[in-house]
Amino acid sequence: MDWVKEVGPSGGEGGWRDDFPLDHELPGRLRIDCSRLCLPVHPMFAVRLSVFIDWHRREGRDVQVIPPADDATLRIFDAMGIDADRDCCAEDDAVMPVTRLQEFKDVESVAGRTQEILEYQLPDLSPLGAATFMAVSELCGNAIDHGRNALGAYAAACRVTAPSRKVSVAVSDLGIGVPEHIRQRYPEWGEDGWAIAHATEDRVTGTGDPHRGFGFSAVFEAALTRALHSAEMDILSANGHCRVETVQESRKVRVFPAPKFRRGTWIAYDLVSV
Amino acid sequence: MPYRYALAEHGRTLATRPLGSELRAQLAEEAAEEQAVTLDFSGVLSVSHSFADEFMGKLAEEIDRGEVPFSARFVGVTPEVERVVRKALERRDVAIPAAA
Numbered sequence A: 001m002d003w004v005k006e007v008g009p010s011g012g013e014g015g016w017r018d019d020f021p022l023d024h025e026l027p028g029r030l031r032i033d034c035s036r037l038c039l040p041v042h043p044m045f046a047v048r049l050s051v052f053i054d055w056h057r058r059e060g061r062d063v064q065v066i067p068p069a070d071d072a073t074l075r076i077f078d079a080m081g082i083d084a085d086r087d088c089c090a091e092d093d094a095v096m097p098v099t100r101l102q103e104f105k106d107v108e109s110v111a112g113r114t115q116e117i118l119e120y121q122l123p124d125l126s127p128l129g130a131a132t133f134m135a136v137s138e139l140c141g142n143a144i145d146h147g148r149n150a151l152g153a154y155a156a157a158c159r160v161t162a163p164s165r166k167v168s169v170a171v172s173d174l175g176i177g178v179p180e181h182i183r184q185r186y187p188e189w190g191e192d193g194w195a196i197a198h199a200t201e202d203r204v205t206g207t208g209d210p211h212r213g214f215g216f217s218a219v220f221e222a223a224l225t226r227a228l229h230s231a232e233m234d235i236l237s238a239n240g241h242c243r244v245e246t247v248q249e250s251r252k253v254r255v256f257p258a259p260k261f262r263r264g265t266w267i268a269y270d271l272v273s274v
Numbered sequence B: 001m002p003y004r005y006a007l008a009e010h011g012r013t014l015a016t017r018p019l020g021s022e023l024r025a026q027l028a029e030e031a032a033e034e035q036a037v038t039l040d041f042s043g044v045l046s047v048s049h050s051f052a053d054e055f056m057g058k059l060a061e062e063i064d065r066g067e068v069p070f071s072a073r074f075v076g077v078t079p080e081v082e083r084v085v086r087k088a089l090e091r092r093d094v095a096i097p098a099a100a
Helices: A043-058 A071-079 A104-121 A123-146 A178-183 A192-199 A215-222 B017-030 B049-064 B079-091
Strands: A003-006 A029-033 A062-066 A096-101 A153-160 A166-173 A228-247 A250-273 B003-006 B036-040 B071-075
Touching (some): A029 A043, A043 A096, A043 A153, A043 A166, A043 A250, A096 A123, A104 A123, A104 B017, A123 A166, A123 A250, A123 B049, A178 A192, A192 A228, A192 A250, A215 B049, A215 B079, B003 B017, B017 B049, B049 B079
Parallel strands (some): A003 A029, B036 B071
Antiparallel strands (some): A153 A166, A166 A250
16 A cells, blocks of 8 residues: 655645654555645755655655645756655755765855855845855754765755745754764753754854864854844754744744654754845 | 965855865865965855855964964955955955055
C-alpha cells in the first residue's frame, strides 16, 4: 500500500506546517501531492521536502512528487530544485536552489554565489547581501562542522517580494543536533529549547574552544544594517524550538514547545528589508 | 618593502575556518623570510567571522608569540570587511593594525 501525503496550499508558510517523516517503517512507495501548494514557497519547505525525497530514495523507496498545479508556484518549485527528477529552471526569486553540501568548499561556493546574486542581480535586496553571506557561511559551516551525517547538509535561499521584501534562508542537517552538541560541555542544560537558546549566546560552544561559539552572534550582528527592518530566526532541533527576533538593535529570544522530535538541526532565517 | 599577500586571489568572498587556516599556513610558508607583511583585502567583497577569526585572529596571536618572523598590517578593506576583521581581533584581544 502506498503512503500518500497531501501538501496544503500553505505548505510554504514558514516551511514547518507539513510533516515529512524520515521513518524506516514507511512502505516502499511514497507519493507527495503538492498540486494544491501556493506561493510563497519558503526555502525551509523546499529543504524539508528535498531531504525527505533524498533520504527515502537512499533507503530504496520509490518517491513520486506531484508538482504544484498553479503556474507561478510551479516555476518557483522547479527553480528551487526540490526534486532531482525534475528539470531545474532559472527564476529570480530562487536565489539559491536547494543545494546539498558535503564539504567546506561547498560552503565557500554557496555563500559567495548567494551574496553576488543579491548584490548584482536583485537590487531591491542588495543591501542585505552581506548579512545573507554571513548567515549562509556561518550556518552552513556549522552544519558541516557539527552536523556530520551521510546525507550532508542542505541549504536554500529565496527572495520574497510581497507582502514585504525579504530574503529567506534555510539550512539543515541530520547530524547530532544543537542540544546534544551543547550538552557535551553543558550537561545541565537538559531542556532542548533552552539549550538551543543558550547556544545562540557568545562563547557558548560544545567544542570546548574558548574562541568558538560566535557564529550565531556574527549572523545577528551582520544583520544590523540600515536596510534591515527586522530579522527572525527559527531553530528546531530534537525537542526544542527557539526563535530569535531582531528589530533594530534589540534582540528577543523565545522558546516554544516543539511539536515533535526532529532529527538534526533545521534553521529558517528571514531578513526583512525596510 | 613589505611582502604583499593578496587575499582576493583566493576568492571575492572568504567564508570558512578551513580556508582561513589554509591561507594562514600558506602565508607563514611564503613569508618565512620576511620582516613585514601587508595583508591586501582589495577586491574582497565579504569575509565571515569564522574565516576572520581563523586567519586574522590566530595570525595576530602567532605574531604576538613570535611564532612567525614578520609583523603584519592590512589594507584594502571595505567598511563591512573591516568591521568583521576588527571584531574577530577584539574577541581574541589581539591587534593587527590597518596600514596608514
